[in-house]
Amino acid sequence: MQPSKLRIEKTLYPGSLIIPAAIVFGFFYILPIIMAFVMSLTDWNLSRFYEPKFIGFENFEYIFNDPKFLLSVKNTIVFAVFTATLKTVLGLVLALALDRQLKTKNLMRTIYYLPAVLSMVVVGIMMKSIFSLDGVFNNLLGSIGLDFLQKDWVMNKSTAMAVVIFADVWRWTGFNMAIFLAGLQGIDKEYYEAAKIDGASGWNMLRKITLPLLMPAFTINIVFNVIGGLKVFDQVFIITGGGPGFTTQVLSTYVFTNYSQGLLGRSTAMSLILFIFVYGSSSIVNYILKKKEVDIS
Amino acid sequence: MSTDSKNTTVKLTSMEKQRKRTDLIIEIIVIFFSLIIIVPILIMVFGSFKDSTEAAKFNILPPKEWHFENYVYVITVGNIGRALINSLVVTFFSVLFCMVPASLAGFIIARRTTKISSRSQTLFMIGLYAPMNMITTFALLRVTGLLGSYFAVIMVLAASQIPYAVYMVSNFVRNVPRELDQAALIDGCSSLRMFFTIITPVMKPILVTTTVLVTMNSWNDFMVPLYFFNTSSRWTLPLTVYNFYGQYFRDWNLVFANLVITALPITILYLYAQKHIVSGLTSGAVKG
Numbered sequence: 001m002q003p004s005k006l007r008i009e010k011t012l013y014p015g016s017l018i019i020p021a022a023i024v025f026g027f028f029y030i031l032p033i034i035m036a037f038v039m040s041l042t043d044w045n046l047s048r049f050y051e052p053k054f055i056g057f058e059n060f061e062y063i064f065n066d067p068k069f070l071l072s073v074k075n076t077i078v079f080a081v082f083t084a085t086l087k088t089v090l091g092l093v094l095a096l097a098l099d100r101q102l103k104t105k106n107l108m109r110t111i112y113y114l115p116a117v118l119s120m121v122v123v124g125i126m127m128k129s130i131f132s133l134d135g136v137f138n139n140l141l142g143s144i145g146l147d148f149l150q151k152d153w154v155m156n157k158s159t160a161m162a163v164v165i166f167a168d169v170w171r172w173t174g175f176n177m178a179i180f181l182a183g184l185q186g187i188d189k190e191y192y193e194a195a196k197i198d199g200a201s202g203w204n205m206l207r208k209i210t211l212p213l214l215m216p217a218f219t220i221n222i223v224f225n226v227i228g229g230l231k232v233f234d235q236v237f238i239i240t241g242g243g244p245g246f247t248t249q250v251l252s253t254y255v256f257t258n259y260s261q262g263l264l265g266r267s268t269a270m271s272l273i274l275f276i277f278v279y280g281s282s283s284i285v286n287y288i289l290k291k292k293e294v295d296i297s
Numbered sequence: 298m299s300t301d302s303k304n305t306t307v308k309l310t311s312m313e314k315q316r317k318r319t320d321l322i323i324e325i326i327v328i329f330f331s332l333i334i335i336v337p338i339l340i341m342v343f344g345s346f347k348d349s350t351e352a353a354k355f356n357i358l359p360p361k362e363w364h365f366e367n368y369v370y371v372i373t374v375g376n377i378g379r380a381l382i383n384s385l386v387v388t389f390f391s392v393l394f395c396m397v398p399a400s401l402a403g404f405i406i407a408r409r410t411t412k413i414s415s416r417s418q419t420l421f422m423i424g425l426y427a428p429m430n431m432i433t434t435f436a437l438l439r440v441t442g443l444l445g446s447y448f449a450v451i452m453v454l455a456a457s458q459i460p461y462a463v464y465m466v467s468n469f470v471r472n473v474p475r476e477l478d479q480a481a482l483i484d485g486c487s488s489l490r491m492f493f494t495i496i497t498p499v500m501k502p503i504l505v506t507t508t509v510l511v512t513m514n515s516w517n518d519f520m521v522p523l524y525f526f527n528t529s530s531r532w533t534l535p536l537t538v539y540n541f542y543g544q545y546f547r548d549w550n551l552v553f554a555n556l557v558i559t560a561l562p563i564t565i566l567y568l569y570a571q572k573h574i575v576s577g578l579t580s581g582a583v584k585g
Contacts, residue, residue, distance in 0.1 A: 006411070012478055013408040014488055018417050021398035021459050028456035029424055032433035039433055049439070094327070102324045110571060111331045114338070117567040119517035121535040122556045125542050126337050129344075129355055129549060136340060136355050170333070182579035217583050223426075231428045234519045238539060252428075252520075259432055259524075268432045279427040286426075 033275065040269035046262030059269035069270065071246055072254040073277075079165060079236075079250060080229025086169045087225050088218070091176025096210075098177070099184045109181070113174035120171065124238030127167040128154055157247045160240050164248055168235050172228070176221045183217030184210070219289040226285050230278045251277070345553035352550035367554040371541075375555055379530065380537035386447060387522070387533055388515040391454035395511050399459045400504060403466025404496060408475070418467070424460030429453070431524050438525060445527045453525065454515050462507050465581035469503035470496075472580065506577020509570045516563050534559045 040059055042052035063069050098109050115123060130136050131153035138150040153159045191209045200208070233252035236242060242249035242257070249257075251274045258267035336357055344352040345367055347360040371377060402421070406414045434453060435444065443449040477495060497504070519535045526532055529540070538555045545551050567574075 008479075009409060009411070012488055012491075013405050015405065015409065015411075015413040017401040017405045017488070017492075018413070021402035021463065022417060022420065024394060024398055024452060025421065025424060025456050025459045028434065028437075028452050029429055029459075030420070032430045032437050033423075033427070035433040035437065036430045039436070049436075097323050097327050100320055100323060102320055102327065104324060104328060108327050108331055109575075110568070111334050113571070113574070114564070114567070115334060117513050117517075117563050118560050119535045119538075119563070120519055121517075121539050121542075122341075122560045125538075125552060125556060126341055129340070130337055132355075134353070134355065136336065136357075139355070170337075174334075178575055178578055179583060182575055182583045185575070185579055186583060220582055227426060227428075238519070255431065256524075259435070264432055264436065268430070271428075271430050271432055275427050275430060279423070282426045 036268050036272045036275070039265060040272045042265045044265035044268065046264055049264075052265060055265075059266050060273075062266065063269055063273070068246055068249065069254060072249045072251050075161065075248060076230055076232065076250040076252075078161065079168075079232055080226055082165050083168045083172075083229045083232075084222060084225035086165070087172050087176045088221050090169065090173045091221060092180050092214075094173065094177040095180030095184060096206075099181060109177075113178055115171045115173075116175040116178075118171070120234035121238055123167055123171050124235060127163060127170070127239055131163050154240060155244050157244050160244055160248045164235050164239050167239060168229075168232070172225070176225070179221050180214060180217050183214045187213045215289070215293045219286065219293060222289060223282055223286045227278055227282045230274075230281065341553045341556055344549055345557045347550050349548050349550050352548075352553060355549070364550065367550050368558070371551050371554045371558065375541045375551075376529075376537060377534070377555070377558055380532055380534045381558075383447075383531055384516060384533040387450055387454065388512055390447075390451045391458070391515045392508060392511050394451060394455035395458045395462055396504070396508055399462035399507075400466050400497075400500065401492065402459075403463040404470050404492065404500070406463065407467040407470035408478070418463075421460045421463045424457065425464060429457055431520070435524055444525060445531070447531065450521055450525050450531075453521050454518060457521070458511050458514060462511060465507045465510075465577070466500065466503055469500060469581045473499055502573065503577055503581045505570065505573045506581060509566065509573060509577075512566065513563055 039052065041054060041056060043055045043058070044052035094112055098105055098112075102108070132138075133150075133152045137153065141147065141149050151159070153163050187210065191213075192205060195205050195209060231252060232250050233256070236248050236250050236253050237256070240248040242253045251270065255267050255271045255274065258270060339357045340355055343357065343359050344355070346363045346365065348362070348364055351360065402417065406418050406421075408414075438444040438449045438453075443452075473496075477499065478491060480495075516533075517535060518533075519539070522531075522533045522536050526536070529537075532540070538559050541555050542552050
């Protein structure tokens with residue numbers, strides 16, 4: 001670039017305009033993350049807030065030998081894998097259906113997206129009522145002759161996680177749909193015209209045109225679903241509180257449990273692991289999918 | 298010749314018929330499955346007008362008698378008025394402190410070709426991928442004496458959403474021609490004035506979408522107020538409702554009324570702004 005052009009760029013777009021955002025974000029978001037690297041190496045406790053003592057990697061040693069922590073890691077991964085897959089697949093199916101010339105297209109889009117605007121408190125408490133002992137779900141099972149399946153789904157150790165997963169999928173599938181619809185709108189209709197002249201079948205057009213050109217939408221959905229899944233807090237905290245037993249405890253809720261016991265050093269170490277875990281996996285997923293995007297185009 | 302074209306027409310109309318039939322089947326399936334969304338919401342809305350015993354049956358029938366007094370009771374006993382004001386204050390200012398800095402930064406990042414652009418983009422991307430650290434944020438707020446204040450919750454919510462807003466805005470601006478800015482410079486505008494008089498109107502679609510999405514996130518957020526508001530008088534609606542549920546979990550009519558009050562403002566905003574959401578997602582997220 002010529003120097004004069006660079007000077008124009010600098011006067012026209014002064015870098016100083018980035019500063020306000022950088023300050024707010026840097027102070028309230030990045031600074032605490034940096035602090036976490038230091039404080040996770042201390043025996044920091046709420047009762048001795050200003051006197052943390054350096055203890056090296058003791059917190060991490062403790063955590064990795066804590067079966068409850070390892071279980072919450074496992075639960076987090078189960079939650080993230082199931083919700084990310086279901087939300088992406090169902091969101092895609094809905095988007096493909098609602099991209100067609102249906103009479104109720106707009107109404108249906110509105111309805112399917114609606115859960116995404118509701119607070120998780122609303123969704124969570126609603127789900128508790130639905131899956132409770134005399135809730136709608138059991139009534140439905142009863143009415144189709146499956147009485148023997150009736151139970152308190154939230155309080156049952158083997159089904160509580162499924163309820164939490166259902167709540168999350170219920171809430172976010174419409175959002176995935178909206179991203180896919182946005183992607184579908186960006187596909188040039190001429191591709192389909194050309195393919196039709198060549199006599200391509202609908203299935204072939206989906207495989208050879210639609211899905212490859214939807215790659216950017218896939219990237220956004222999958223990356224956000226993975227991040228949201230690994231960070232999960234509200235869903236679990238509101239619906240099960242981590243129970244029954246420890247069957248739905250995830251990383252974020254276990255961090256909160258330790259925090260409310262005043263164990264700041266240990267919970268900082270845990271949330272640092274969560275940070276590395278989420279940052280690492282979402283970067284990897286993003287890298288893989290972006291590479292695929294390039295390969296296709 | 299004439300039979301030939303006739304044949305094509307017949308073939309086309311049969312294809313057309315086939316497509317219409319497929320569409321009809323798909324339509325029926327889509328409508329059927331929308332019940333999974335509609336039924337829970339109906340149970341909640343109808344339930345909020347029932348008496349306690351009727352609401353606990355959790356059916357989709359409308360109430361036998363409409364008990365509007367449920368809402369009066371919830372608002373007076375559940376401290377909803379206060380929570381509503383708290384939610385409005387927290388949401389409004391967190392959106393303001395997110396959107397103004399983020400749209401400036403997003404614009405510059407999209408326009409500058411120098412290192413400052415790529416470096417700050419990398420910085421903001423961290424926030425897009427990584428969760429915030431609640432424990433050390435708590436400590437930071439306590440040390441600075443901000444813990445428990447509106448300001449703290451507002452700024453944490455703003456900071457956590459700045460990356461999304463920067464991402465959306467910068468993706469959008471990359472598709473806006475630069476000639477517009479240069480014309481402003483020739484007219485002798487300062488860059489800030491250019492931004493607010495010429496660029497902002499062009500960015501309106503993405504600003505509307507992003508503002509709506511950020512508003513929804515702030516309004517619905519549960520974790521930040523839970524960690525950083527220690528007094529219940531400052532609690533926002535989701536937290537107040539969660540607490541109310543803990544005390545009144547046997548009175549589903551009251552709980553449902555409480556949920557409806559929480560969901561209503563944001564649902565109205567959504568119905569009003571929904572056409573901007575998909576178009577904004579197209580230009581801000583998917584195209585980038």
